[in-house]
Amino acid sequence: MCKYLSFNCVKNLLQGIDIFGLAVTFRIFSQKNHKTHFGGFVTLLIVFPSSVIQQQNYVFQPEPFYFTPKLFSFAFGLQDSFGNNFIDERVYKVKSTLQINRRVLNNLTGKYDLVISQRDVSLVRCTLEHFQVDGTQDYFIKLPIDQLYCFALNETQIYIEGEFSALNFTQFNIQISECTGNQCLDTMQRQKILFSPRLGIYTIDNIIQITNNGKPYVSVGKNLFWVSGLSFQKEIRYNLVNNYVHTDDGLIAQNNRIDRIVSYYDDTEQILDRSSPLLFNFYIDYEKNKEIVYYRQYPKLVMLFSQLGGTFNVLVGIGCLLCWPISQLELNRKIINSAFNIDQSVIDLIETKKDSKKKSKDKSDFQIKNNQIQQSNQNYSNKQDTHIDPEHAKNSQKLQSETAYQSQDRIFKIFSQSFSQVKLKLRDYIMTYFNFFCSKKSNKSLMIKYGTDILYSHIDIFNIVNKLIELEKLKHLLLNEDQIKLFDYLPKPTLKLPKAEDQSMLKNNKLASLNKVTLQVSQENDQQEIKLDQLSNQSTQVNNQSSLLFMPQKTSEEKAKEAHEAFNKIINQSSNINSDIDKKLISMIDINLLSYFKQNFDQPFNKSIQFKPFQFNQIAQKNSYQVNPEPQTEKQIVQQIDNFVTEEDCINPFYESKAKHLASKVFGETSSNKQEDQTSISESSNYRDFSQLSKHKMIRNTALKIKIDSSYAYSINQL
Template identity: 25%
Template sequence: MLKYQKKNKNQTQTCFRKVYGGLDLFGQPPAFKILKQEKFTTSLGFLFTIGLSIVCVLYTLIQLQDLYAQTGPRVTMSEEQVVDTNAYPLEMKNYTIGITMANISLGSLQTLGTHFTMSVQNCKRVRQLDPTTNKTVISQNCTTYPTEPCGDQHFVTDLQKAYFSKIKLGFVQCLNVEQWQENPPQLQGTVQGTVYQYLQITIAQCKNTTNKTDCAPKEKIWKELQTGYYAVHLIDNLIQMKNPGTPFKNIINLQYTTFSNSTSKSVFQDFKIIQSDTDTGYIMEDIQTEYGLIQSQNRESQDNYNNQFIIQHVINLDSRQGFYNREYQKLQDIFGNVGGLWQILFLAMSALLQPLTSTFMNLQMANKLFRFEGSNSEVLQVQQSSDSIDEVKEEVKKSQSAIKVNVFGSQQLDVESRKSFTSKRSLQGQKSMSKSVFVKSVDKVNNYKQMIQLLKKRKQSLNLSMRDIILMSFGCKKKEKQLINYATEKFMNKLDIANLISKVYEIDRLKLILLNEQQQKLFNYLPKPIIPEAMFGEEFQKKMKVVEQKQAYKVILQDEKPEFMRLQEAFVAYVKIQQKNEVSEVDKKILDILDEDILELFENLYCNTQKLENIFQDSPMKLQLQFSDIESPKSNFQPELEEDMANQIPVLPAMMVRSQE
């Protein structure tokens, strides 16, 4: 069964694999490299990344500091109308009340009990539905709290102590301490509610009864209470949601209203319950609920004296209740904000860096794949180098027509003989041409390290810095920009997917042309490259020649060889080609298109024994070169020898022969 038939047959399994692969969010996409790197990096991009990281780290530290200090909360406020509420106790620690009567000159009246009376009641009214009569039954019960002059025992908070320390307390009345502590008054509900509790303060003229006979005469009472002020020291709260900790700040206000013995005044004061929910958790919710009372409304009504009271002050709850929800940033919010800041700054910096990085990457790709001509003098030098190589090739052809001498068994070369041969072989060419710039530089090389540096510098590339790229983006260096754009277009066309697929088909067609039927069948079973285990050893470089003898290792090892080792092997291969009796057409074409500088270098090394020894003798890769492999009893380069040199054929430098030993 063919592969596509087998695939169509297992459609269910194929569909399952597609769904399975689509649901895997952590699947690793294929990664490609550019110039042996997974991503192209620049120093400017590195600096921008460091700056971006510093900004985000500082922002994170500031946010964490705000989180720890609980500053800048998010506050939402809402109100609801309520009818029935829970009872709110008025305790000494959360409620302050002090009552006083003053004359028109703001002097405290000292006639409590003889001229006027003061009563404080906490009344509770309950509405119930009588199931028998189906009527609402209202019951009311009031608890009287006797008053007494305020003293230090009435104040338990620092605010109360600080406030009343500035007031003459002898004439300010407070609730009885014992009863207040045992049974604190309560506020609950509204007038329309089922349960309604309120606090009522009544100021009335003193009247003698069977239980009380110490009241002053009516004339004195009338004169004392002719006019004056009714004052109350009452608790209030400021809502401060920005402050960490409790959102309420207690304050005490002095509220007063006028009174007269000819009128009856009613004062209705509403307190609104504020519920504050604060989320203090760093990661999860941690709600802390607090309640506070704030004064919301203060209404007064006045009528002719009704013979019952001069002042009636009713304190109850407002029908509106406020809700405050306070939240602080959590760690996940901070990290989300940092991520958003990172994305914004990253996009802004990418807009600036992306064109520069793309141009710089294209420049490096172009330098890797192409060479660029410099000034006219460099072009002339390259032409001179090409002419000199042509002349050397002519010398090679002339030397091939000379008498060939076969030498068997002798591998020893005479250095002076080879020098004589090389000097004769290249004498005419050297007279008619000048050395190229690269070969002149080679003359100054004394060891393999200098040779490696020279090979790195010889590349004809565009040496542009990031500063030049930035100037190029502003319209400068138009010539270099044209070269980069042209080179980019060239290698991008090679990366076209249609072009790549067509090249693959061309390789398949070449296999059909170059390989016969038996070779094609065997070609499909060539082994995959093997990664040698010895490659990870410390002295693998010395063992490379031995490991390379195995065919399965050659593909891997070719990529691992240093540039200088490849140069050595290329030189050996060049000498082998020159020693052939008949140079094939493929060899000729390779030599024709070989790098001009490298070809001239090989000719120079072939003729210069001392230079060859200086460069290759101390190379750490010298053990990998078996120069004996390139020697042959026959050579195309046969010199016109003197009679005393008949048995000495200068084929290879002496150093190559010594390596055999």
């Protein structure tokens, strides 16, 4: 016994000093913490930065770089004194060569002998095929490429290599000279054109983008110009340089790759006296003994764990200051939208004022259309003729459809306002950081704070414990002692894989069918056993159907459809009309949603919410085709659902005051329109019939309109 107690003491001691214990918290969307996209972006900036080291290295022999259309685009041409590109061999001549220097070891002397060779390079007029570097085609399309020189496409061995002191040195040379000979223009014309000639080159340059992991450079178009004259010539050197980007982006082990990027470094020019027809002597080669190297390394898992202190904590603290206010605001917004319907008039008063002007305009237009219908019906009824005018009927139907459409649109706006949600803009997120310094807060922030305070008070641990105690009390109140014992022993939901669950359902169906056949054949079984089998089958069905943990999440459309069907069933089932729960549920439904259910009673659910026209418009349409119409009375409506209003509801002070106010308001307005329309006369007479009833009956009927038919009274009042 002592050993057992000592073992428990040691175990409790170890549990008490455990610093790796997990906190038990509520979950939101199956996550321990509420996370946002903004927080993930800041996390990437903190956790996954690349460390970059740049250095310039001395290189004795730069490796060759070949001028191919897919790697290097190059075009050049001569411009006159007005800046126009032109190709005219009667004015100037162009020659391009590849100069190759090789230093070969002499075995006799032990020294290197210089071997110089040249190879001519063919030049042609440029076409779009000469410019194939990705991202630069648009730049060259805008140039006068038909007046520029390019390398011939069959020239695949144009390259540069090394520098002059290296063992292998190759450079590309272009010479532009004034035309001399019998096939050239005369001297005066040539000198007029070549008074100040300008050499222009159009090529590409690769800009290093060290932050781009996949392609650490971007290619752009580049142009350079040099001017010569009649008395001097220029020697120009266009220098390139090799850039090497070493990248290690392995998460655990090293994953090295090298990207070679050739880019423009600089250019030099020398001015020489002109002693020959030569105008420009242009060279392309490497910068002397230089290359640029970049080292990029992304953090590995070991490095991330080692950075859990020091600078990393500072960055995390800054990230928390940036992310937590936004994450908290977004969490509060989602909680508010999931628990409440938001009144937009309270959130944004300015938008409400703007909308009120538009609503008043729509209301006036709606009133004009309605007056036209009433005037048309009045004129038509004064003729005392049963003959139907087709043209008049067509116009009346047109006005009627327009009025019905506007009625539907107005009710749809009511629904959108009743079931709207809080939406935040970028300004609201930015103002979150300044709420501490602002004395006056916006309506949105006040609404969110008020709603979250209410919800947090309900999810407080003490409130949850009290609710659990109340649930236990309710269980003892509704169930007897034996039922409580069975309730406590109800099985837990069985967790199965989808395929196994489907197979078990098929087996249960087969067993159920076999049991039915067996019960039909064997009539000699004991009645008590049959009852027990039936109860077991029912319990199996209940367990399969009532597993709340496995019920799929329903969308808002599915919930609305089921609510509409349930409303129709409750109204149609006469046995449930006197149910107190049904009456309380219907009285608690949103007044606008209840109006939609009432208008679409016994109709299939329409997800587009196409509301039926108001009953007033249906009466007006009927009057436009009949001399002695039979208007619908309020008694017919009361007779359908009269039992939903009890005596207690009628003497309730709230319903009594509302009923008297609504009755006086509706009776007065309908009687004021007595001489405008025959429909209004018939309806007001119906209301006078109601007013002749007893005081108790009037309050009963008007209370019925407040609870069940508020939409109809609202439409009459607005019209």
